Amino acid sequence: MAADSDLILAADGIVKSFPGVRALDGVSLRVRRGRLLALLGENGAGKSTLMNILAGVFPPDAGTLTLDGAAVRFPNPQAALAAGIGIVFQELNLIPYLSVAENIFLGREPRTRFGFIDYPRLNADAAALLRRLELAVPPTALIADLRVGQQQLVEIARAVSQEARILILDEPTSSLSAHEVEVLFGVIADLKRRGVALVYITHKFEELARVCDDVTVMRDGRVVGEAAFPDLTRDALVRLMAGREAKETFQKTPAVPGAELLRAEGLTLRGPGTGAGRSSLVDGVSFNLRRGEVLGLFGLVGAGRTELLEILFGLHPGRATGRLEIEGCAAFPASPADAIAAGLALAPEDRKRDGLVLPMSVAANASLASLGRTLRAGLVDADREAAYIAPYIERFRVKTPSLDQLIVNLSGGNQQKVILAKWLATGPKVLLLDEPTRGIDVNAKREIYAFIDELAQLGLGLVVVSSELPEILALSDRVMVMCEGRKTAEFTRAEATAERILAAAFPVTTATAA
Amino acid sequence: MSDPKSTLSLRRFQSLLALALMVGALSILSDNFLTPENGWNILRQISVNLCLSIGMTLVILSGGIDLSVGAILGLAGAVAAGLLKSGLALGAFDARLEFTVSGAILAGVAVGAAAGWFNGMAITRFQLPPFVATLGMLSIARGLTMLWTGGFPITSLGPTFGFLGTGTFLGMPMPVWIMLALVAVFVVVTRRTRFGRHLYAVGGNERAARLTGLAVPRIKVAVYTLAGALAGVAGLIVTARLDSAQPNAGLGYELDSIAAVVIGGTSLSGGRGSVWGTVLGCLIIGVLNNGLFLLNVSPFWQQVIKGAVILLAVALDKMNSAGRDSA
Numbered sequence: 001m002a003a004d005s006d007l008i009l010a011a012d013g014i015v016k017s018f019p020g021v022r023a024l025d026g027v028s029l030r031v032r033r034g035r036l037l038a039l040l041g042e043n044g045a046g047k048s049t050l051m052n053i054l055a056g057v058f059p060p061d062a063g064t065l066t067l068d069g070a071a072v073r074f075p076n077p078q079a080a081l082a083a084g085i086g087i088v089f090q091e092l093n094l095i096p097y098l099s100v101a102e103n104i105f106l107g108r109e110p111r112t113r114f115g116f117i118d119y120p121r122l123n124a125d126a127a128a129l130l131r132r133l134e135l136a137v138p139p140t141a142l143i144a145d146l147r148v149g150q151q152q153l154v155e156i157a158r159a160v161s162q163e164a165r166i167l168i169l170d171e172p173t174s175s176l177s178a179h180e181v182e183v184l185f186g187v188i189a190d191l192k193r194r195g196v197a198l199v200y201i202t203h204k205f206e207e208l209a210r211v212c213d214d215v216t217v218m219r220d221g222r223v224v225g226e227a228a229f230p231d232l233t234r235d236a237l238v239r240l241m242a243g244r245e246a247k248e249t250f251q252k253t254p255a256v257p258g259a260e261l262l263r264a265e266g267l268t269l270r271g272p273g274t275g276a277g278r279s280s281l282v283d284g285v286s287f288n289l290r291r292g293e294v295l296g297l298f299g300l301v302g303a304g305r306t307e308l309l310e311i312l313f314g315l316h317p318g319r320a321t322g323r324l325e326i327e328g329c330a331a332f333p334a335s336p337a338d339a340i341a342a343g344l345a346l347a348p349e350d351r352k353r354d355g356l357v358l359p360m361s362v363a364a365n366a367s368l369a370s371l372g373r374t375l376r377a378g379l380v381d382a383d384r385e386a387a388y389i390a391p392y393i394e395r396f397r398v399k400t401p402s403l404d405q406l407i408v409n410l411s412g413g414n415q416q417k418v419i420l421a422k423w424l425a426t427g428p429k430v431l432l433l434d435e436p437t438r439g440i441d442v443n444a445k446r447e448i449y450a451f452i453d454e455l456a457q458l459g460l461g462l463v464v465v466s467s468e469l470p471e472i473l474a475l476s477d478r479v480m481v482m483c484e485g486r487k488t489a490e491f492t493r494a495e496a497t498a499e500r501i502l503a504a505a506f507p508v509t510t511a512t513a514a
Numbered sequence: 515m516s517d518p519k520s521t522l523s524l525r526r527f528q529s530l531l532a533l534a535l536m537v538g539a540l541s542i543l544s545d546n547f548l549t550p551e552n553g554w555n556i557l558r559q560i561s562v563n564l565c566l567s568i569g570m571t572l573v574i575l576s577g578g579i580d581l582s583v584g585a586i587l588g589l590a591g592a593v594a595a596g597l598l599k600s601g602l603a604l605g606a607f608d609a610r611l612e613f614t615v616s617g618a619i620l621a622g623v624a625v626g627a628a629a630g631w632f633n634g635m636a637i638t639r640f641q642l643p644p645f646v647a648t649l650g651m652l653s654i655a656r657g658l659t660m661l662w663t664g665g666f667p668i669t670s671l672g673p674t675f676g677f678l679g680t681g682t683f684l685g686m687p688m689p690v691w692i693m694l695a696l697v698a699v700f701v702v703v704t705r706r707t708r709f710g711r712h713l714y715a716v717g718g719n720e721r722a723a724r725l726t727g728l729a730v731p732r733i734k735v736a737v738y739t740l741a742g743a744l745a746g747v748a749g750l751i752v753t754a755r756l757d758s759a760q761p762n763a764g765l766g767y768e769l770d771s772i773a774a775v776v777i778g779g780t781s782l783s784g785g786r787g788s789v790w791g792t793v794l795g796c797l798i799i800g801v802l803n804n805g806l807f808l809l810n811v812s813p814f815w816q817q818v819i820k821g822a823v824i825l826l827a828v829a830l831d832k833m834n835s836a837g838r839d840s841a
Binding site: 313315335336337339340341346348353354355356357358359360364368369371372375378379380381422 | 702705706707708710711712714715718719721722723724725726727728729781785786
């Protein structure tokens with residue numbers, strides 16, 4: 001690690017909670033002059049929340065920020081920017097029908113003597129920045145007419161133009177072409193030479209060797225490892241990313257898989273865009289699933305795992321191709337209703353966005369998919385509904401003061417259990433679980449693992465998508481690995497090791513990284 | 515079950531309290547307020563707005579908005595009046611289809627439902643934002659009303675039809691009967707039917723509703739169709755009460771009904787609220803209008819005060835839910 005005279009920004013004991021989830025639980029971070037700190041960790045680990053706090057988007061519940069040795073508190077992003085902290089968000093924050101130059105200098109436009117915007121200077125300054133980023137678009141072009149990668153570079157140009165001393169980049173390369181990435185790395189090297197400190201969030205390990213000085217790994221809202229990058233072997237990184245709890249706290253019951261439930265052949269999903277990137281989100285994936293079996297599905301972010309589940313659940317009827325058999329009958333669900341009728345159920349990755357109706361009660365959420373079974377004389381009957389759904393709520397040990405409690409007031413783990421209860425109440429054959437333990441605490445995780453085990457023993461087939469290797473290793477009877485839309489490997493439980501799975505999950509070019 | 519019970523009952527208590535305070539104050543300030551005649555008067559006056567507002571409540575619960583209900587009211591009233599008065603010319607047969615009173619009533623409601631269905635299709639099939647789709651329908655229905663009436667009122671519709679607006683049954687005015695029946699039906703629909711529950715789910719989180727296998731487009735089309743049909747009923751009441759269909763009937767009524775729904779505590783972002791709340795919202799507006807009139811407050815001030823009440827109601831709502839909705 002660098003000497004602490006280089007320390008520019010320190011975060012200590014940062015805590016941040018949102019309703020139902022503790023996003024950050026005592027996180028500390030050191031950012032040093034002229035160095036790039038890579039922040040690793042899966043979605044939901046708390047990286048973006050931490051960056052938002054550093055950039056003044058929202059305040060921490062507890063903890064301190066120290067800038068140049070003095071405690072600071074940013075009431076808003078402008079204050080953070082004034083203190084020299086710039087951020088490029090993962091989602092683009094550009095105004096589509098303003099020009100490139102207007103976007104770069106939004107709120108800081110050069111003025112003429114009369115107070116009007118000095119367009120010649122605005123455009124000249126923007127042009128200079130664009131040249132530095134080798135972005136061949138005129139400063140007067142509209143953002144809406146640019147490719148996503150070019151828009152990303154405009155965001156970066158804006159951040160660079162703010163002359164920040166600390167620059168936060170949240171997955172800046174996710175939509176850049178190989179050449180654009182090279183240019184960005186050149187700019188990063190230049191910034192480092194000038195003493196700018198960078199915080200860099202990425203899922204792409206191959207990038208680390210190119211730009212990284214220090215690494216901090218986060219999981220479940222905590223920092224689980226810190227190291228200077230050159231000291232870090234690939235094994236060490238894997239261990240940091242992987243964590244330990246799952247293996248230590250959960251013993252899987254040996255499975256006796258039964259008859260085939262699901263068979264998928266050549267499932268393919270074309271991407272919606274016309275960009276230069278790869279054209280298929282899911283590319284010719286074949287697999288099967290048997291009764292009583294847990295199939296773990298591993299892959300890095302963007303590998304096409306979620307999209308694969310979406311195909312199975314009837315969410316891409318027009319765009320998906322391939323063959324699908326459920327219990328030996330050809331069936332390609334054209335809608336979620338179709339999929340549910342065929343015995344499928346999906347617990348989505350983003351519970352709040354896709355899984356829960358937040359203004360409704362626990363009971364109403366749990367009965368939403370099976371309300372038809374609880375009617376009396378065609379009408380909703382609160383008593384019958386409660387009687388029907390209560391055993392499922394109890395079975396999953398949902399901690400709630402009552403069935404009438406609003407779902408929004410439950411913790412993430414209990415919300416997830418309500419979703420499991422909802423689907424089990426429909427009597428499914430196949431459960432598709434997308435990141436079932438994301439953003440929930442360790443104890444609830446352990447419970448969810450036990451439920452998955454129980455459901456498999458009951459004869460359900462489960463597909464569990466997870467970015468957490470130990471989770472995959474602990475739960476799965478078989479592991480399937482995806483990378484860039486394709487299935488790259490399949491292992492039995494006995495064959496599956498962290499190294500083998502990771503090797504299959506990384507794009508081929510990364511074999512030499514780390 | 516789908517009600518957020520604690521907050522909703524607090525909200526309803528506030529609305530009831532506001533209503534009680536208004537009634538108490540007006541009883542002291544005006545000798546003419548707390549009389550049986552004035553009571554019926556208020557109920558008769560709010561019946562039209564309540565018909566519209568029930569439909570608006572469904573639409574807003576589903577996460578949408580309907581700007582066309584006032585115009586549909588006008589169109590439905592005009593169609594019913596025109597058919598009753600002069601029938602429907604069948605050009606090809608050189609004949610005229612005569613309509614009975616009940617036939618004309620059915621036709622009026624059907625025209626409203628058809629316009630609402632069209633809204634629903636525009637919103638689901640063609641993915642238009644509800645604001646735009648129903649803004650278009652507002653103009654279309656208003657224009658069709660002008661075409662149908664030639665811009666002139668259709669008058670002298672006869673006592674049988676007029677009974678709907680001015681008659682009484684068992685001592686209670688007909689519009690009040692209709693209003694109470696609709697309230698009863700739609701309280702049950704929203705609280706006790708699968709459709710009602712699905713409505714809350716779609717408004718509360720459309721993505722989750724879709725991923726749970728609910729037929730989201732069908733639910734939305736049903737909602738707008740019902741809102742149109744209820745606007746049709748409102749159009750019949752207005753026409754019958756005046757014994758004439760005015761081409762401009764219902765102008766701006768959509769805003770009064772949105773106000774009633776909002777004062778009644780239904781969230782404009784969908785998924786939260788109730789028909790009961792809307793009943794209270796209509797009563798508050800009705801009592802306010804009536805009281806200000808009895809107190810000889812200038813109509814101009816009446817508008818200012820009504821606006822202030824809307825702002826106050828929503829501000830109270832925000833304060834109640836602060837903390838719950840943050841982050």
